[in-house]
Amino acid sequence: MKLSLYVNGTLCHSEIAPGTTLLEFLRGKGLMGAKAGCDTGSCGLCTVWVDEVPILSCTYPAARAQGKHVTTIEGMRQQAALLGRYLAENGSEQCGYCSPGLIMTVLALEKEHPAATDAEISAYLAGNLCRCSGYAGQLAGIRAYLNRGKGALE
Ligand code: FES
Ligand code: FES
Known part of the structure; x- marks a missing residue:
């Protein structure tokens, strides 16, 4: 077709x-x-x-x-690169294979719920699996990314 x-x-x-x-x-x-x-x-x-x-x-x-x-x-290079910096700063990247899917989901979360709580972030990302890192580093990186502009890494 x-x-x-x-x-x-x-x-x-x-x-x-x-x-x-x-x-x-x-x-x-x-x-x-x-x-x-x-x-x-x-x-x-x-x-x-x-x-x-x-x-x-x-x-x-x-x-x-x-x-x-x-x-x-x-199509999201700039936003992805910035979020990637926060994830790396928080030690959440290991093999990185899950990162593109994670990043696209987090950028969608940011649009829908820019003030998401940790529980809301975890619920939104429930379908994004990572076999390497555990999820604490990811959550810390995402939290810092969503809080940027409040004195965190820019
Ligand atoms: S490759 Fe699509 S959900 Fe796993
Ligand atoms: S960092 Fe390897 S699967 Fe997530």
Whole structure:
């Protein structure tokens, strides 16, 4: 089928095979930020936004994105780099494989709940798994990121 959608603000037209997932489509376009992990909608590594809402691209049919606006971490470079600094400062990055999905989810959280409590942050990120770091460093980094401008690292 013919797929037309916006990717990071650019209109793209492509021919896709039936059953193509949005993750396969994006990685096929060279956008390798969203990672393949479980491929079953369970780990959050493949998180991107569709019309500003975070979704799991491994289980999201590309055809469903027809006419929509898809945002990947490549389209959020500045915000991702800043958040990444806070995560690294708090020791939450080890292999880093989960980071792109985590970052896309945290940036969505920031838009929806800029004053989120620690409990709200943990609940929002429940679908983003990390096999390396434990979650205390991630939470500290996210807390510091959301508190920036109040004397923290800029
Ligand atoms: S790869 Fe999509 S949720 Fe795990
Ligand atoms: S840092 Fe390795 S999976 Fe999260």
